[in-house]
Amino acid sequence: MILLVIGCATNSNIQINSSGGLDPNLSIDRIEAVNSTGKDFEGINVEIEMRMATIEAVRNAGLKDRAGTSHHLRVDIVQYEKGNAAARWLMPGLGKTILSVEATLFDSQEKPVASSQATRSVGAGGAFTIGAWKAVFDDVATTLVSDIKEAI
Secondary structure, three states, X not given: OHHHHHHEEEEEEEEEOOOOOOOOOOEEEEEEEEEOOOOOEOOEOHHHHHHHHHHHHHHHHOOOOOOOOEEEEEEEEEEEEOOOHHHHHXXXXXXXXXXXXXXXXXXXXXXXXXXXXXXXEEOOOOHHXXXXXXXXXXXXXXXXXXXXHHHO
C-alpha cells in the first residue's frame, strides 16, 4: 500500500491574474493543447490526448456552454515521458510516466486571466499501472479544470 501512495503523485497550482477574480459564470468554449517539448512520442499525439482529456474534464465540470463570458484554455505540454509498467514493477522509479503542463485561461479579449501548472507522475507499480501513459492526460486535465472551478 505504501508503494501505491508514493508510486503516484499529482501536483498543481493556480494563479489568478485578474484583480477582480474570475467570472463565476465563465464558460470554457475553446481548448487548445500544444506540444512545447519539441519531441515526438512514438505514435502518441500528445496534443490530441491532452485536448480530448481537457474537453471531457470541462464538460464533466459543467464549465462549457454556460451563460457567462466565453474563455479559451491553452494547455502547453512541457514534459512527457510515456514510461513503462514492466520497468516500474522491476524497480520503482525506473520507467516513470510523467506529464507536466502549464495552462493559461484567456478571456474573450484573449487577455490571460489565470494560469496553472499541473504535473502527474507514476513512478512505481506493475500491471495495475499499464495504461498510465494515457491515464496521466485524464488526471492532469481533471486537476486543471478542478483548480479553475474552485477559483470561481
